[in-house]
Amino acid sequence: MPVQKTDRKEILKRSLHVFKEKGYHKTTMADLATASGLLKGSMYHYFSGKEELMAEVLKMLKNHYVDKVFSIAYDRSFPAILRLQKLAARSEEIFIKENGGCFMVNTGLETVNTNKSFTTIIRDFFNEWIKCIAYIYKEIYTPSEAESQARYAVAEIEGSVMLMQIYNDPNYLLRTNKKLIADFRKSSEKQ
Amino acid sequence: MPVQKTDRKEILKRSLHVFKEKGYHKTTMADLATASGLLKGSMYHYFSGKEELMAEVLKMLKNHYVDKVFSIAYDRSFPAILRLQKLAARSEEIFIKENGGCFMVNTGLETVNTNKSFTTIIRDFFNEWIKCIAYIYKEIYTPSEAESQARYAVAEIEGSVMLMQIYNDPNYLLRTNKKLIADFRKSSEKQ
Amino acid sequence: MPVQKTDRKEILKRSLHVFKEKGYHKTTMADLATASGLLKGSMYHYFSGKEELMAEVLKMLKNHYVDKVFSIAYDRSFPAILRLQKLAARSEEIFIKENGGCFMVNTGLETVNTNKSFTTIIRDFFNEWIKCIAYIYKEIYTPSEAESQARYAVAEIEGSVMLMQIYNDPNYLLRTNKKLIADFRKSSEKQ
Amino acid sequence: MPVQKTDRKEILKRSLHVFKEKGYHKTTMADLATASGLLKGSMYHYFSGKEELMAEVLKMLKNHYVDKVFSIAYDRSFPAILRLQKLAARSEEIFIKENGGCFMVNTGLETVNTNKSFTTIIRDFFNEWIKCIAYIYKEIYTPSEAESQARYAVAEIEGSVMLMQIYNDPNYLLRTNKKLIADFRKSSEKQ
DNA sequence: GATGAATGAGACTTCATTCAT
DNA sequence: GATGAATGAAGTCTCATTCAT
Numbered sequence: 001m002p003v004q005k006t007d008r009k010e011i012l013k014r015s016l017h018v019f020k021e022k023g024y025h026k027t028t029m030a031d032l033a034t035a036s037g038l039l040k041g042s043m044y045h046y047f048s049g050k051e052e053l054m055a056e057v058l059k060m061l062k063n064h065y066v067d068k069v070f071s072i073a074y075d076r077s078f079p080a081i082l083r084l085q086k087l088a089a090r091s092e093e094i095f096i097k098e099n100g101g102c103f104m105v106n107t108g109l110e111t112v113n114t115n116k117s118f119t120t121i122i123r124d125f126f127n128e129w130i131k132c133i134a135y136i137y138k139e140i141y142t143p144s145e146a147e148s149q150a151r152y153a154v155a156e157i158e159g160s161v162m163l164m165q166i167y168n169d170p171n172y173l174l175r176t177n178k179k180l181i182a183d184f185r186k187s188s189e190k191q
Numbered sequence: 192m193p194v195q196k197t198d199r200k201e202i203l204k205r206s207l208h209v210f211k212e213k214g215y216h217k218t219t220m221a222d223l224a225t226a227s228g229l230l231k232g233s234m235y236h237y238f239s240g241k242e243e244l245m246a247e248v249l250k251m252l253k254n255h256y257v258d259k260v261f262s263i264a265y266d267r268s269f270p271a272i273l274r275l276q277k278l279a280a281r282s283e284e285i286f287i288k289e290n291g292g293c294f295m296v297n298t299g300l301e302t303v304n305t306n307k308s309f310t311t312i313i314r315d316f317f318n319e320w321i322k323c324i325a326y327i328y329k330e331i332y333t334p335s336e337a338e339s340q341a342r343y344a345v346a347e348i349e350g351s352v353m354l355m356q357i358y359n360d361p362n363y364l365l366r367t368n369k370k371l372i373a374d375f376r377k378s379s380e381k382q
Numbered sequence: 383m384p385v386q387k388t389d390r391k392e393i394l395k396r397s398l399h400v401f402k403e404k405g406y407h408k409t410t411m412a413d414l415a416t417a418s419g420l421l422k423g424s425m426y427h428y429f430s431g432k433e434e435l436m437a438e439v440l441k442m443l444k445n446h447y448v449d450k451v452f453s454i455a456y457d458r459s460f461p462a463i464l465r466l467q468k469l470a471a472r473s474e475e476i477f478i479k480e481n482g483g484c485f486m487v488n489t490g491l492e493t494v495n496t497n498k499s500f501t502t503i504i505r506d507f508f509n510e511w512i513k514c515i516a517y518i519y520k521e522i523y524t525p526s527e528a529e530s531q532a533r534y535a536v537a538e539i540e541g542s543v544m545l546m547q548i549y550n551d552p553n554y555l556l557r558t559n560k561k562l563i564a565d566f567r568k569s570s571e572k573q
Numbered sequence: 574m575p576v577q578k579t580d581r582k583e584i585l586k587r588s589l590h591v592f593k594e595k596g597y598h599k600t601t602m603a604d605l606a607t608a609s610g611l612l613k614g615s616m617y618h619y620f621s622g623k624e625e626l627m628a629e630v631l632k633m634l635k636n637h638y639v640d641k642v643f644s645i646a647y648d649r650s651f652p653a654i655l656r657l658q659k660l661a662a663r664s665e666e667i668f669i670k671e672n673g674g675c676f677m678v679n680t681g682l683e684t685v686n687t688n689k690s691f692t693t694i695i696r697d698f699f700n701e702w703i704k705c706i707a708y709i710y711k712e713i714y715t716p717s718e719a720e721s722q723a724r725y726a727v728a729e730i731e732g733s734v735m736l737m738q739i740y741n742d743p744n745y746l747l748r749t750n751k752k753l754i755a756d757f758r759k760s761s762e763k764q
Numbered sequence: 765g766a767t768g769a770a771t772g773a774g775a776c777t778t779c780a781t782t783c784a785t
Numbered sequence: 786g787a788t789g790a791a792t793g794a795a796g797t798c799t800c801a802t803t804c805a806t
């Protein structure tokens with residue numbers, strides 16, 4: 001019955017959920033098709049294969065972060081500390097509510113030795129994340145110090161998200177975010 | 192014709208290398224058998240299946256860390272700062288030299304939704320790690336503050352190891368270790 | 383958006399090229415559609431399916447041979463030997479230049495056990511070919527001897543075309559044609 | 574139930590029958606497995622895939638021809654004409670009785686544009702065939718003339734086999750063989 | 765007439781596991 | 786204990802064909 005049942009964007013969104021749940025290698029094209037309301041064979045109208053599909057999921061997600069999350073950092077109509085808090089709040093929404101964990105890291109680590117093309121996209125994601133945190137930090141640090149601190153911050157957040165997953169306890173992330181904000185406030189006041 | 196005499200421990204060691212390289216789901220029993228000098232069928236004399244084998248690999252590795260690495264923290268014949276440095280040095284050896292990344296985290300994230308039994312072992316590993324760092328931190332912090340700081344430290348290290356893998360650049364870990372040691376020294380001196 | 387106006391004849395011609403290249407079973411409807419400047423679904427406005435399409439390709443080609451090639455044999459305004467030479471020259475053009483090999487034979491052998499309807503058309507083709515050669519041979523042989531010799535000639539030509547394909551060397555056909563013409567000349571002179 | 578049900582050689586023989594019947598592309602691994610009394614997956618214990626399997630079938634067949642058929646030509650305990658007759662008789666057995674047609678040619682033409690590795694083996698087969706006929710012809714022709722005549726003979730035989738398949742009439746081959754033998758006898762007597 | 769999304773059967777292949785020897 | 790043939794379910798992907806627009 002050839003009626004349009006869905007579109008690429010919709011398939012990508014639904015595939016993202018499945019990949020989050022099961023990881024790249026454990027997810028089958030049948031899983032993705034079912035989630036999209038299609039049959040296995042129909043997926044190949046939209047994507048040349050599983051690998052391309054995942055690459056597009058990653059790109060979509062990266063763009064979403066850049067447009068909807070990291071952009072918060074550059075909105076100078078709010079004070080730096082508030083922007084940092086907003087970023088933290090958004091990260092909590094994303095990493096905690098939506099089925100636990102950071103999809104970029106989980107995918108990155110699972111595929112780092114088997115799918116180099118994914119790594120490139122994931123690297124872009126981290127570049128953007130570090131850049132946006134550094135932008136805020138530049139209000140109180142030198143540019144090079146800001147970037148260095150941003151890298152530590154991202155590492156600490158991601159490490160916390162990982163522990164959160166292993167322990168199934170969101171407090172790991174919540175505490176780290178609070179600490180990062182408190183540290184920033186303290187450093188601001190020193191000036 | 193028995194190609195090679197071997198035993199469980201030897202199989203576990205060789206399997207660890209393969210799992211590190213390819214991850215849990217991408218590794219086949221044939222890969223593990225080849226690495227062990229056995230044929231596929233022979234693996235089942237030693238382990239009931241792939242899942243049990245991985246569980247034993249994780250246990251072996253956890254015990255190795257407890258005995259050979261985390262034990263450093265409890266050797267009070269060295270000053271705290273030196274023990275911290277030794278731990279850092281060992282972690283660099285492990286995470287950088289041996290094919291990049293933290294096997295516990297990589298396995299944990301890949302299987303967190305599909306193999307609960309692995310997660311339990313990995314959680315034990317992190318409990319021990321945090322505990323040993325906290326033991327050192329207690330020399331300058333209150334017990335509860337020490338544990339809190341230990342958790343941050345482990346999160347930051349693991350986050351750095353992850354970025355190290357994604358960026359294929361060991362400096363992420365090296366810088367973090369230096370920072371953690373410097374912070375400890377500074378805090379020590381304040382007292 | 384109609385990409386390209388076309389018609390059955392044009393589709394058949396373009397499909398012939400693709401079938402020549404890949405054979406019947408390896409050719410997909412998508413290949414044929416692409417070659418025709420259409421999309422897959424549009425092919426079914428012209429032909430009921432792949433099998434009918436191939437049948438029509440074979441008929442078109444057979445008719446082309448009858449009208450444009452075999453007809454040479456019946457043009458008594460030229461001497462027999464010249465007609466034979468012309469036929470040889472045309473066969474060289476067809477079998478050598480256009481991507482090597484005899485489409486009728488290649489298709490016939492590939493489908494002889496699976497698509498009886500093709501075989502009928504291909505048989506017609508050979509009937510016509512043998513008949514036209516026999517027509518020339520009758521100038522020097524009895525009718526029954528002429529037909530017999532014509533069959534040998536066609537067999538030898540086709541065998542040479544086959545070896546030409548396997549060895550990727552057009553000389554197999556060229557030598558055979560020369561020999562057939564020389565034999566005919568010799569037999570003519572004896573009379 | 575892991576008991577040896579067959580072996581490589583047996584699979585090759587049975588696969589040959591199936592490939593003869595359906596051609597390379599139309600034959601599925603399931604067809605071959607069924608013919609071998611195995612399940613699809615079990616075929617991959619013996620062969621890395623369909624392509625390797627066919628390559629081995631072709632090699633086996635070529636070797637069979639060399640050892641059991643072409644070798645007749647070199648047995649000087651029989652006169653040349655008798656050796657030629659024996660070869661003809663064997664070729665009739667092979668091409669007529671066993672499901673019609675020459676497997677080497679059918680496979681060669683079907684795959685000449687898609688599987689170069691097959692072509693190499695098939696070329697070897699023809700080299701050997703031409704060589705053995707030439708060996709007999711050298712008794713009455715110069716070496717170079719013998720080889721030339723051998724090539725014509727093989728072409729004519731194969732062309733006849735092809736017509737035999739298309740017309741489903743073994744007389745095409747039978748007549749050609751008779752003619753070749755008669756020609757040889759006539760040429761012998763002239764000397 | 766042209767489209768192209770959807771189908772669904774079926775292709776090749778992989779792999780954890782079993783078990784007779 | 787070791788083998789390796791066999792299994793069978795499941796994986797990714799292909800393709801001739803249909804049909805609503």
